[in-house]
Amino acid sequence: MSTLLTLFANQQPTSLPLHEQLVRTLRSAILAGHLPMHSRLPASRTLAADLAVSRSTVELAYGRLEAEGYLTRKAGAGSFVALAVTTPSPRPAQSIAGLSRRGLAVAASGACHDIPQVGLSFASSQPDPRLFPHSLWGRLMQQQWRQQGERWMNYGDPQGLPELRAAISSYLVQSRGVVCDPDQILILTSSQQGILLATQLLIDAGDTVWVEEPGYPGARTAMESAGAIVHPVPVDDQGLNPLGNHPRPRLIYTTPAHQYPLGVAMSLSRRIALLHEAQQHGAWILEDDYDGEYQYDARPLPALQGLDSQGRVIYVGTFSKVLFGSLRLAYLVLPTPLMAGFCRARAAFDGHSNQLQQAVTADFIRSGHFATHLRQSRQIYHSRRDLLLTELGHHCPQLTPIHSGAGLQCAVGVPTGGEVRWTSIANGQGIGLRPLSQFYLGPATHEGWLLGFASLDNQTVRQLCHRLGSLLKT
Ligand SMILES: Cc1ncc(COP(=O)(O)O)c(C=O)c1O
Structure with a gap:
């Protein structure tokens, strides 16, 4: 035994x-x-x-x-x-x-980011902290603290600071095709909190939720912890495919702008089919737009929420990728009838988000620094994405980029049997790789890796591709 x-x-x-x-x-x-x-x-x-x-x-x-x-x-x-x-x-x-x-x-159920930490890594899907305007942020903080310090020391509104809600709402309407007003925005600490809150408030233990297969482990973890029966629905080259023999869902989690981890953008016809399916089942849709701001090759489609005429879509946005992860600011855009209940729950669970950081983020957006930072970081990540594809083509012809048009990372396919073999050799040599099989609930249908590139400088991208190329010859 x-x-x-x-x-x-x-x-x-x-x-x-x-x-x-x-x-x-x-x-x-x-x-x-x-x-x-x-x-x-x-x-x-x-x-x-x-x-x-x-x-x-x-x-x-x-x-x-x-x-x-x-x-x-x-x-x-x-x-x-x-x-x-x-x-x-x-x-x-x-x-x-x-x-x-x-x-x-x-x-x-484990954390969202349980990955082995090794020396040089492709594993991170993080923004580059070196690109962030630190001193400007510091000045805005000092200014707010000097001018309204006492206000920021008090408890705040569970729904979030009105100035920040107004700034987010106008950004979403202009840039992401979301249809909303500031009263529909609920400020949170993270997308993770949004997913957890939505799951806890919209489903009962034993209800079925659909998640993408492969998909974001953080969403699965949140849903399992709320007692949901998590049902994987396959992703194809148009995104999540709702057609097929699936149990009736109460909630559908999806990443239409940039599917996590494969990277495909959901097609317009698929978006319409998904909205129709949700309506048929009386289900909610949770649209996680975690890094949709970073599009390189095509104009992004408007958010799924903007196409929804039934009030079924809850849009989840975060500042973790476009500003920095430890800021811990994110938001939900809710159909109006849900807001009161969500605010009460937010108040019951943890009150509200940090007031000073909300005020600084609102200033940063309203004074145009956010748009500038997005434009500059998008340009740099775009050039890093190009460099990654060139270097992979040069050193690693065995790898096939799956979808590389957006985001802070790119999924690549490896020949059959290669994922297991090369991941362990790479880890042994101190090169961090995140295997695609990690994102599946059932047996994986793609072998490959999710390669984070945005936080790597050019020299590191070259060095990693070179080392990966040598390793692929073994
Ligand atoms: C699909 C997806 N959603 C959400 C997040 C995280 O957002 P937050 O830090 O706001 O929880 C990530 C982080 O990697 C992600 O990959």
């Missing part, structure tokens, strides 16, 4: 597929330092027999963990932990006593 069984002993019932439960349990144990580097895992046949699951379930889970860089597998020798964790997580799920069933499920 395998010694790993204690890891599975306290598992709570969940709607996740069995292989996904296995992946999560083993991944948490590795990240928590319970399975140290080089430890040998039981053979898939043994673990399958001990857990009374099929061997292919264990094979699928081991394959995923290998692709993510947590395991290496050698034919005839076995499966071994490939990740050395230097600072074990202080809060491994198995050791938390006293949590409720919901608490245990949340703790086991």
Whole structure:
């Protein structure tokens, strides 16, 4: 009998597929330092027999963990932990006593950004902090603090600062094709909070939500923690495809401007089909526009929210990519009848967002600095995207960019069998790669990586592509 069984002993019932439960349990144990580097895992046949699951379930889970860089597998020798964790997580799920069933499920679902941290990395999908106008931001902060310091020290409106709501609303109407007024904007700390709030307020435990397959793990985590049955709906070359045999949803999560992670923009006909489908089912749509401002090759389509005549779409926007992640400012654009309930919930959960930062962000937008920063950063990311494609074409002809017209990262396909093999070699050599299989709930249909480029300077892009090219020859 395998010694790993204690890891599975306290598992709570969940709607996740069995292989996904296995992946999560083993991944948490590795990240928590319970399975140290080089430890040998039981053979898939043994673990399958001990857990009374099929061997292919264990094979699928081991394959995923290998692709993510947590395991290496050698034919005839076995499966071994490939990740050395230097600072074990202080809060491994198995050791938390006293949590409720919901608490245990949340703790086991992992964070949105559980990726191995290695030396030189393509893994980040972050903006470049060096491009941000720090001193200007500092001046605006000082000015606000001097002029209205006492106001910013008091508690504020749970819906958000009126000045910021007005600035966001006019930006969204002019630049993103959203149809709204300031009263429909609810300021939050993050898109993640928006997704969580929408899920908690719009669905009951046991309701079905559709997510994109592959899709954003942060959304899945939020929905699972609200007790949703998360149903993956495939993405094709027009975006999420709602047609097919799917259980009736209460909520549909989608990234139409720039699908995460594959990068396709949802076509107009698909947007219309999706709105129609939502109407048929009486479902809400959660439109996550996390980096739609960064479009390089074509004019972006207006937001799905702008096409919605039924009041079914909730638009989620964030400043994490266009300004900086630690600002912790994001927003929902809500159909008017939902606003009162969402504001009450926001007040109950955590009050409101930081007043001073809201005021500074409003000034930054209203005085035109936001438009300038967007224009300048878009130009630079565009040139980095071009450089990445040129260097990949030169050094890594085996890789095929999937959709590269937008965003801070680009998904590339690798030849069959290559993702698992090269990810673990790359991790071993200190090159961080984020495998596409990580974004699937079921078996992956694309092999490849999500390559972040926006925060890398030209020299680093060249160096990484060169090293990746050498590695692909092994
Ligand atoms: C699809 C998607 N939505 C939302 C976010 C994060 O936004 P926030 O920092 O506002 O939670 C990310 C971050 O990478 C993302 O990839």
